[in-house]
Amino acid sequence: MANTQETLRERARILLEDGTLDYLIGWEAGRFEGQTTPLIIRTVADVDRLIYNEYCVHLLAKYPLADKTTKKIGVVVRGCDARGINLALKDGQIERDRLYLLGIPCQGMKDAQTGEELKKCRECTHRNPVVYDELLGDLLEQSAVADRFAEVNRIESLSADERYDYWADVFSRCIRCKACRDVCPTCTCKECFTDQAAKGWQGKETSLAENQNYGITRMFHSGERCLECGECERVCPKGLPLMQLNRKVIKDVHELFGEYIAGIDDCTPSPLDHYQLDDVEEFM
Amino acid sequence: MSLEQETLNAVQENQGGAVVQEAPEAWKPKILAFTCNWCTYAGADLAGLNRMKYPADVRLLRLPCSGRVNPQFVLHAFQKGCDGVLVCGCHPGDCHYSTGNYFTRRRMLLYRRYLEYFGIEPERFQIRWISGSEAGKFRDTVVDTCEAITKLGPNHKFREEGR
Structure with a gap:
């Protein structure tokens, strides 16, 4: 070093x-x-x-x-x-x-x-x-990583009500400081939905519903473009397990649209940027 | 105790955080259906022309295309008091704007799983392709959804309090 x-x-x-x-x-x-x-x-x-x-x-x-x-x-x-x-x-x-x-x-x-x-x-x-x-320095050999989706699998195995209670508990601790948004490399909008209270995208009330709105929507905006850099989780002053949201989306993308690694190159379109005629069909 | 006093007590109890008990018979689900102008809305219109009967618990919201449905609309619907949300559009390949519903398909595939991860029951959030001639399918979808949601009861998840 x-x-x-x-x-x-x-x-x-x-x-x-x-x-x-x-x-x-x-x-x-x-x-x-x-x-x-x-x-x-x-x-x-x-x-x-x-x-x-x-x-x-x-x-x-x-x-x-x-x-x-x-x-x-x-x-x-x-x-x-x-x-x-x-x-x-x-x-x-x-x-x-x-x-x-x-x-x-x-x-x-x-x-x-x-x-x-x-x-x-x-x-x-x-x-x-x-x-x-x-x-600068020599390339390293990539060490094996433990199953990144273990936590997601654990939450998925709970019942719907248990999952809701788990996330309600997480979001009730959120203080909406927006540090996760500020630090996120995928968040580059000049005007973020979270700053648009007058337009109704995000209210200002201190409530669980607004926290859920913030947390759920912020992650879905980054969505499949998440790099898994883990910065959101690192900066969260309340220590919320935010990567469990990101990994859920990444896991589903892998299952539905095939392996996609965000940021591996600068040309592959991300899964929600394009479509295939023969995508998974669940809504017939 | 006078009636007024009783009402006042009940209100105070409610403010104290007690859950309002809704009578099961009186309760009707509130379902919001996002319908695309070119297919599903026409299909719903045809259902009306054919005098088909379906529950009046569904509210149609007409959009130019199912691709217009921002995932946040769905979450907001639950927050503002809907018990179920339907997103309906043209069959893939039939989109008036050629590609809108292909994007919807990918987006909603992800978002449906995503909301279920946060504890929404799968019956409450459904996506269907209904063309302008499928009046029967529109009716069946609404009937089935209403039945399923009536069975589940009122939705309290994601609800803004006091609304």
């Missing part, structure tokens, strides 16, 4: 000096031990602030999207970041030639408080970046 950090700083220095990049997005150390925060560096003087260690938990894929100028942006990408970038490219959110991707094969990140590997990293299916301009 220390080696990767040195290589990263070295490359960042060169790329910023020769003008290839206008700025680079990476991580810097936070105020507390093990804490990191995303960092944008514009000058060579800041290069030593860049770090790469086992606590770089933030997904960087969404940061370049806010810049609608023609500036050239460097992004440090691991597997999840790279898939997020692919998704943004597919959605036409940014042009490929504006990006310079420094790929890092990721060993998995740790929780600063417990020192254990993060849940989202334990369930990771793509540790190597799927798109990059240059690679």
